[in-house]
Every structure is written in C-alpha cells, then in structure tokens.
Amino acid sequence: MPADHVHEIMQKCYAVRLRRLHRALTSLYDEAFRPYGLRVGQLNLLVGIACHDSVRPADLARALNMDKSTLSRDLEILNAKGWVLSLPGEDARSQHLHVTDSGLKLIETITPVWRMAQEKAAELMGEEGTRAIFTAADRL
Numbered sequence: 001m002p003a004d005h006v007h008e009i010m011q012k013c014y015a016v017r018l019r020r021l022h023r024a025l026t027s028l029y030d031e032a033f034r035p036y037g038l039r040v041g042q043l044n045l046l047v048g049i050a051c052h053d054s055v056r057p058a059d060l061a062r063a064l065n066m067d068k069s070t071l072s073r074d075l076e077i078l079n080a081k082g083w084v085l086s087l088p089g090e091d092a093r094s095q096h097l098h099v100t101d102s103g104l105k106l107i108e109t110i111t112p113v114w115r116m117a118q119e120k121a122a123e124l125m126g127e128e129g130t131r132a133i134f135t136a137a138d139r140l
Helices: 004-012 014-036 040-050 057-064 068-080 101-139
Strands: 084-088 095-099
Touching: 004 014, 014 040, 014 101, 040 057, 040 068, 040 084, 040 095, 040 101, 057 068, 057 095, 068 084, 095 101
Parallel strands: none
Antiparallel strands: 084 095
C-alpha cells in the first residue's frame, strides 16, 4: 500500500492536475486539426510567428515559454510543409522566421475548426475553469 505522501501528491499536486488537463486539451485540438496535418503545438508556433513580421527563434521560444529542442523540431515540420520560412538574419549565426502565404491561408482555413475545438474545451473546463486558466497564464 502506498504511503500517505503518495496519495497527497497524486490528489493535490497542481502540476499533476495541469498535465492531465494539458493532455486532454491537446488531444482534443490535435484530433480536430489532424485532417490538416497539424498539431496544436505547431499551430501555436505558426500563430506566434504570424503575430510578427519577423521573429528570431530564441525570441519566439522565450515568448512561448518553450524549450529550444521542441521549437526546432516543430519548426522543421512547419518549414517542410511550406508554412514557415527561415531567412538569414543580421549575421551568419542568426535567422528570422516568417509565415508564408500558404501558412497564412492554413490559419484562415483552420480558424473555424479551432473555434469548434475551443467550444469543446470550454465545455470540458467550464466557465470557472476557463477563467482560472486565463488568470493564471496572464500572471506569467
């Protein structure tokens, strides 16, 4: 029989609960985006890049609070699909990311699907849950 501290962590840990919620929401969005060959994390990057005319990968990773290896892996996919373009920056070591016309068209096409996924996510979390997520994220 597990010790009391095991049950305490399992029942009260914020990270455990958030990871469970994250997996459920990611699955919901990924399923909606599957016909478009896109995952929710990739859409997050695509939209993050589209919010700028040009953005350095390190700045994007910092803004989205993600590690560089995940960013690199997803950028390779977005590049290969023609949705993002990496152009040389001021010096040989830097690069700048841009969303292509094809990437902008994908965002436009997928927006109604994203809205439906948003509605399902809101139903799953309830009004209080959605408010709590925005409040907590805005504090970061």
